[in-house]
Amino acid sequence: MPLDYFIFVMITFLLTAAHCEETEVFAEAGSRAVLPCKCSPLYPFIPTILWSKANKGTVWRKERNGLQYWGYSWFQRVRCPNSRFEKGDFSLQINNVREGDGGVYSCRVEHGDQVVVKVVTLRVTEVSISSSVPVFGIGVWISCKVTPWPHGATVRWTLNNSPFVPQAGIAANRGTTENVVREKATARLTGNWTCVVDYKGKEGRASAALAVKGVIHPSKDDTKVYAAVGSAVTLPCVFSPSLIPSNPVWEKLKPGFLFKPAPGRLPTSFSSSFSQHPSDQSASLKEVGLEDEGRYRCSGSIAGQRLTRNMQLVVAKIHSSIPSKDTGSATLTCQLTDTSEVTDYEWVHVVYDLNGTRSVGSLQKGKSVSISRVSKENQGEWACRFYGRDGILGNITYHIQLMSGLSGQTSLGVSHNTAAMVGLSFLLLVLLLILAQMYKNHRRRKRIFQYPALETIVHTVSNEREERERKQVKN
Template structure:
C-alpha cells in the first residue's frame, strides 16, 4: 500500500514538472529590462502564462484561449510590458519591460501551464541609478554622487569609474561605497560617472554625467599659454555657456608669493577687452606685443551667484638666442629658449623660404633644441622656425630670420660693409650737388627779377657814374696858397 502511494507521488511530481529557480537581473533606470522565463523544449500544447510582481499583483497574463490581460498598474496608454509571441514556439516566455523605473524593482514570478506540466520561475529585478545632487553645480559648491539599486542587494560589491578610469576618492575614503564623492565641485569631478555593482555573479551598471559650471577654458588651474617674443597672444578666460560674470578682474601674480600669490603690475601691452567675442561669458584678455618680462602667472576672476570664481594660468615666453661660433665662416648657433620647459618633450627646426612671387617652400625638418648654420650661405637665407612639442602635440613655435641673427651677433660680411660705405658716399655727393644747383637757381631768379625793368637799371647806373665822377674831381683839384705882405 505504501509502495503504491510512493509511486503515485513520484508520477504526479514528474507529470507536473514543478520547478522554482531564482534569477538576478540588473537594469539601469530608463532602459529595457528582460525577465527570463525559458521552459525547455517546445510543446504542442497551448500554454497559459502569468507574470506577477511581489507574489500578488498581476503584471501580464495570457489564457489558453489566447486572450491577454494587463494588471491595473501596467495597463496605461503607453504599454511598457509585453511577452513576444514569436518566442513561444521555442519555449521562451520572457517578459520585456520598457523604460524601467525605480518602483519596477522587486521580485517577479513566471508561471507557465502546459497541460499537466507547471513551470515556475522567480526573477529579482534590481534597478540601478546614479544620482547627483546637482547635475551642473557651480564651481566650489557642495556636490554628492550616489549609486542607488532598488532593491539594494546585501553584500554587493561597488566600484566607481570616472571617464572610464577607476576613481579614487580623496582623503583616504573607501572606493567601494555607495557614495562616490561628497566634496566641493571642481573640474576633477567633471565627466561621466559609472557605478558598477557585482552580486551573485551578476553585474549592474548605471551612469550619469556631471558638468561643473565655472571657467571652462582654460579647463584647469596653472594651464600654460605659449607665445613668442614680439607676437600677440590671447589669455583665455571663458565661463560656462549661460553664465555672465559680474565684476571681471585680471591680475598678474607676483612670483615671490608661492603659497598666497599677490597681484602685481600688468604688462603695458595688456588689454582686458580680449578678442572681439559677442559672448558675455568670454572674458579673455590679450597682449598686443609679448616681451620677455611678461612671462609669469596671470589670474582672471568673475562673480557668479555671489561667489567669485577664479582661474590661474601661466604665460610661457619663447625666443631664439643666437651666438657666433666662427667670424670667418659666419657659423652661428641658434638655441630655442623658453621661460618654462616643464611640458616640452622635443624640439624641431623648420627652414621656410619665400621667393619673389611670395611662394612659400619648407625645407627638411631638423631635430634638436639647438641648430648650427652658416649665415654666409645663401641656402640658409629666409625664416627659421623652432617648434616645440608636448605629450599631446604642438605647444607653440618661435621664428627668426637669418638677417636678424647676423645683426644680433655683430657679424657683418666684408661685401656688405663695402656696399654700405659706397652708398653713404654717393648719398653725400648727391646732397652737395643738389645744394649747388639750388644756389645757382636762386641767383638766376634774382637776376631775372632785376632785368625786368631796363629803364630803371639805366637810371641807377647813370646816377652811380655821376657820383663817382664828382668824387674823383674833388680829389684832383689843387689847394690855393695865400700870401701875406707885411
C-alpha cells in the same frame, strides 16, 4: 524584503508542488527589462501562463482560450511576445523600468497536471547626482542605487570608461540601498559615470552624465600660455556658456608666493573685457615683453562662490651670438622663461621671393642653430618651433636682415658702393648749377625781347655817343 521573498517562493512551491528555479536580473531605470521564463517546447497547444509579483498580485496572464489580462498599472508597459510561445519561451518584457518595479516575480506555466514555476528577482539600478549641474568648488554626491539592494554585492565606479580613483574616498553603506561618491566639484569629475554592481555572477550597470560648470578654458590651473617677445597674446578665461560672472578681476601674481600668492602690477599693454560674450572674460597683451612673464589669475563670482583660474605666461625670444673672432657666422638660440614642458626644438628657414611667395627650407633639430651671415641662402626668416608631449607649444621668428656687422667682401662692397654714390651726387649738383645759369640767361634775353622799340633807341644813342667820341679825338 528577504522575508517576503522567502514566503512568496515557499507558498508558490507548496501550492504547485512543482520544480522551482530562481534567476537574478539587473536592469537600468528607464530601460527594458526581460524576465526569463523558458520551458521545454513539448506542448501541443498554448498552456496557461501567469506572471505575478510578490505583494502586488497579477502582472500578466494568458488563458488557454487566448484571452489576456493585465494587472493594474501594467497594461502600457508589459508584454509577452506570442511568437516565442511555440519555442517554450514565455519571458516577460517590462518597458521603461521604474525603481518600484524592482522585486520578486514568478512565472507559472500550467499544462494539465504539469506545472512549472520560474522565480525571477528584478533589481533596478540607477545613478543619481545631488546637483544636475554643480559649480566648481561645491560638494557633489554621486549615488548608486539598486532596488532591491543585493546584500553581499560589490560596487565599483568608472568615469569615462576608466576606473575612478577617489580623492575624498567612497562612502559605502552596504546596509542601505545606495553607494555614494562624495567629491568636490572639479573638472576631473566631468563625464559619464557608471556604477557596476557584481552579485552572484551577474552584473548590473547604470550611468549618468555629469557636467561641472565654471571656468572651462583653461580647463585646469597652472596652464601655460606661450608668446614671443613683441607679439600679442590672449590670456583665456572663459566660463560655462550659461554662467555670467560678477565682479571679474585679473591679477598678476608675485613670484615666490606658492600657497597664498600676492597680486602684483599688471603690464602696461594689458587689456581685459574685450569680448562681447559675458561668459568670456579673457584678457590680452598687445606687445609682450620679457618682464611680462609670470603667473596670472582671473576670477569671478557665481552664486556667491568665487571661481578662480591661474595660468602662466611663458615668453620666448631668440638670442644671437657672434664669435669673438669674426668668422662670418652667428649662432641663434631659442630661449624660454620656462622650459618645463618643452621636449624638442626645431628650426625652419623661411624665404620670400619678389612676388611674396613663401617657401620653407630644410628643418634642423636642436635649441641652437649656426648660420653663415654672408651667405645669401640664409637670408629671410628663421623660425624656432618648440614642442611638448602633445604637439607644438609655440614658435618665434628671427629676420636675418636685422643682424649687424657684415664682414669680408661684404664690407668692401659696401665701401665701393658708398664712394660711387658720393661721386654721382657731385656730378648731379654741377649739372643742376649749369642748368640754373642757362635758365637765368634765357630769362634775361626773353625780358629784353619783349620791348623792341626800347632796344632800337638804346642802340641809336649808343652809336651817336661813339661818333662824337671819334670826332673829338680827330680835332
